[in-house]
Amino acid sequence: MLNILDDTANPVEPFLRSDRMPHIWCPGCGIGTTVNSFARALIDSKIDLESLALVSGIGCTGRVAGYVKLDSFHTTHGRAIPFATGLKLANPKLNVVVYSGDGDLSAIGGNHLIHAARRNIDLKVICVNNLIYAMTGGQTAPTTPGHATTSTNPYGTFEPAFNLPHLVEAAGAVYVARWTTFHVRQLARSISEAFQKKGFSFIEVISPCPTLYQRRNKMGDGLDTMKYYKEKSKIKNGAPTSEVGLTLNGEIVVGKFVDRDRPDYQTMMRAQYVEILGERYIEESEMECVCG
Amino acid sequence: MKADPHGVLTGTHFLDGDHACCEGALAAGARFAAGYPITPSTEVVERFAARVPTVGGTFIQMEDELAASIALQGGVWGGAKAFTVTSGPGFSLMMEHIGYAAMTETPCVFVDVQRGGPSTGLPTLPAQADMMQARWGSHGDYEIIALCPNSPQECFDLTIKAFNFAEEYRVPVMFMMDEVVGHMTEKVVIPPADEIEVTPRKHTHKSVEDYLPYATNGDEMAHAGEGYKFHVTGLTHDERGYPNMTPPVQDKLVRRLQNKIRSAADRICLFEEERLHDADVVVVSYGITSRVAQRAIDAARNRGLRVGKLRLITAWPFPEKKIADLAAHVKAFVVPELNLGQMVREVERAANGKAKTFAVSHAGGGVHNPDEILNAIVEASRC
Numbered sequence: 192m193l194n195i196l197d198d199t200a201n202p203v204e205p206f207l208r209s210d211r212m213p214h215i216w217c218p219g220c221g222i223g224t225t226v227n228s229f230a231r232a233l234i235d236s237k238i239d240l241e242s243l244a245l246v247s248g249i250g251c252t253g254r255v256a257g258y259v260k261l262d263s264f265h266t267t268h269g270r271a272i273p274f275a276t277g278l279k280l281a282n283p284k285l286n287v288v289v290y291s292g293d294g295d296l297s298a299i300g301g302n303h304l305i306h307a308a309r310r311n312i313d314l315k316v317i318c319v320n321n322l323i324y325a326m327t328g329g330q331t332a333p334t335t336p337g338h339a340t341t342s343t344n345p346y347g348t349f350e351p352a353f354n355l356p357h358l359v360e361a362a363g364a365v366y367v368a369r370w371t372t373f374h375v376r377q378l379a380r381s382i383s384e385a386f387q388k389k390g391f392s393f394i395e396v397i398s399p400c401p402t403l404y405q406r407r408n409k410m411g412d413g414l415d416t417m418k419y420y421k422e423k424s425k426i427k428n429g430a431p432t433s434e435v436g437l438t439l440n441g442e443i444v445v446g447k448f449v450d451r452d453r454p455d456y457q458t459m460m461r462a463q464y465v466e467i468l469g470e471r472y473i474e475e476s477e478m479e480c481v482c483g
Numbered sequence: 484m485k486a487d488p489h490g491v492l493t494g495t496h497f498l499d500g501d502h503a504c505c506e507g508a509l510a511a512g513a514r515f516a517a518g519y520p521i522t523p524s525t526e527v528v529e530r531f532a533a534r535v536p537t538v539g540g541t542f543i544q545m546e547d548e549l550a551a552s553i554a555l556q557g558g559v560w561g562g563a564k565a566f567t568v569t570s571g572p573g574f575s576l577m578m579e580h581i582g583y584a585a586m587t588e589t590p591c592v593f594v595d596v597q598r599g600g601p602s603t604g605l606p607t608l609p610a611q612a613d614m615m616q617a618r619w620g621s622h623g624d625y626e627i628i629a630l631c632p633n634s635p636q637e638c639f640d641l642t643i644k645a646f647n648f649a650e651e652y653r654v655p656v657m658f659m660m661d662e663v664v665g666h667m668t669e670k671v672v673i674p675p676a677d678e679i680e681v682t683p684r685k686h687t688h689k690s691v692e693d694y695l696p697y698a699t700n701g702d703e704m705a706h707a708g709e710g711y712k713f714h715v716t717g718l719t720h721d722e723r724g725y726p727n728m729t730p731p732v733q734d735k736l737v738r739r740l741q742n743k744i745r746s747a748a749d750r751i752c753l754f755e756e757e758r759l760h761d762a763d764v765v766v767v768s769y770g771i772t773s774r775v776a777q778r779a780i781d782a783a784r785n786r787g788l789r790v791g792k793l794r795l796i797t798a799w800p801f802p803e804k805k806i807a808d809l810a811a812h813v814k815a816f817v818v819p820e821l822n823l824g825q826m827v828r829e830v831e832r833a834a835n836g837k838a839k840t841f842a843v844s845h846a847g848g849g850v851h852n853p854d855e856i857l858n859a860i861v862e863a864s865r866c
Contacts, residue, residue: 208725240712241708241709241710244708246557257726260712262707262708262709262711262712263712264557264707264714264716265717265718265726266553266717267553267579267583267717270549270550270553270579273550273551273557274554274556276550276557277517277553277554277561278560278707279557279561280515280558281514281562281563281565282561282562285707302546302547302550306550460541464536468536468537471536472536473489473537475515475540481512481563481684482686
């Protein structure tokens with residue numbers, strides 16, 4: 192049981208699979224920090240952990256699913272969102288969180304990202320954006336800012352990057368926020384807020400990869416990155432997402448950009464079936480158990 | 484357990500194979516499907532989309548086959564019986580998640596209404612050229628089960644069987660239709676729900692503390708939201724479902740995944756045999772080709788040739804023992820199929836030189852002329 196008055200225990204430990212520690216993340220990596228904020232948000236929002244499922248794709252952030260003490264699914268590369276869609280539709284009582292990286296969600300999984308936002312599937316997506324493919328050795332991602340050096344752009348990148356908040360807002364997300372791993376409390380608060388929303392919520396967390404991004408771009412170590420995040424982040428709640436694109440070593444606009452309401456997929460589905468089928472419609476929650 | 488009567492359209496119907504397959508899925512208890520339109524398979528999910536809101540379930544049309552083939556697995560872990568439906572090009576995209584289902588032991592059904600390939604090939608015309616892809620298409624070592632119906636009635640009956648196998652062995656089951664079987668319309672008799680046996684999910688009876696999701700061959704499944712807080716991964720994993728990428732764990736896991744099907748092959752293998760007692764030549768066929776072959780077999784018998792029939796109902800696991808037993812007594816096998824030689828290789832391998840093998844290949848786009856099969860029977864009788 193969680194006892195926050197016992198200061199000898201780590202308050203987030205009940206949310207972790209302690210038997211899987213130590214984790215694989217590098218010193219200075221920001222993913223563990225985001226998990227800490229996520230666990231704090233679970234405490235704050237008093238979410239029922241038994242009805243919470245977490246789905247990850249592949250990559251460094253994809254490993255989050257293996258470390259949280261929840262029903263957790265480590266799926267295939269890019270497919271966390273469609274897996275989560277099936278999970279949510281078949282079991283509407285679940286709270287479903289997708290926790291994955293920028294390459295997973297916006298490159299190989301980019302099509303699923305925009306369609307889940309368009310449909311407004313009730314998913315909370317936490318996207319840890321370290322600006323590269325880290326697990327495979329620091330290759331260029333769709334999020335890598337121009338002129339950054341990566342293992343596949345050794346002379347610097349030149350293709351334009353995705354501005355993820357702008358992308359998901361345009362596709363239909365009802366909640367969009369961005370923080371860095373310096374903003375641990377704001378991040379936890381945004382995750383808590385997303386749990387209050389019904390629909391597709393997207394939280395981007397800018398996170399360092401000291402091993403492969405910071406080092407290669409001569410940005411120092413993990414601590415230097417925290418200083419950079421502190422000095423160059425600008426909180427602009429409600430900022431137009433078209434203006435929050437990232438540049439190499441440039442300003443990072445953070446905050447809650449979008450908070451709006453529109454009916455989620457299952458609400459629209461039920462309304463349509465009730466209107467057309469009337470009493471012939473049987474809700475999926477009335478499904479018979481397949482277990483005999 | 485008996486079928487949930489909500490999903491069973493008891494009565495005598497005039498249905499095509501695609502629609503009959505959908506009714507089989509509903510009777511088997513499928514309450515979630517994710518699909519993506521592709522000829523000649525789409526009618527299966529079109530019917531499901533119309534039917535399922537009235538039986539308590541969900542259909543979603545996803546953005547592509549990659550999404551459909553993993554959304555259905557989310558549905559399974561959410562507690563539903565689930566399937567997807569596609570044809571060749573979509574089946575190619577789904578290979579990723581057939582591997583995921585095999586690795587995570589997710590019970591589910593993939594329907595492939597085969598059309599001519601490679602690539603876009605012949606969207607509206609038949610082939611049986613995905614048979615090896617069904618077995619070997621995803622990377623790594625794994626085993627699946629594949630069924631081959633040859634009529635709309637079998638599309639109904641064997642779809643139920645496919646779901647039952649999926650649950651019994653916690654394995655993805657390939658339902659290998661072809662365009663002709665999918666689009667031919669015949670009488671389909673759907674029995675009352677209490678006459679349809681469906682295999683329930685093998686849900687764990689253990690406590691949360693004692694639960695090991697991957698300890699045995701499939702009697703340990705739990706669903707999300709029940710408090711088990713289990714982990715599922717496509718990585719090599721131990722009995723707890725935790726990643727463990729060491730050669731001993733890989734060896735134990737991959738051999739177990741393979742052996743759970745191989746060791747049960749005798750119980751899984753289904754085939755139809757006819758006039759084998761005195762046969763010199765055996766025609767081995769499946770799907771629509773088995774019905775064309777029937778005419779050739781009858782014609783050969785009328786000419787006094789001693790020819791028998793072995794129709795494969797399960798293509799995978801392949802009935803190796805049956806072929807080996809027959810090979811000891813017959814002169815030759817004749818294997819017509821709508822491809823340039825796929826299952827014939829298995830027949831040849833299982834016959835192991837004891838009987839000859841004659842392929843009657845057809846590149847797809849139509850069915851064989853029975854005379855081509857008859858000629859092969861005549862040639863085989865002379866060998």
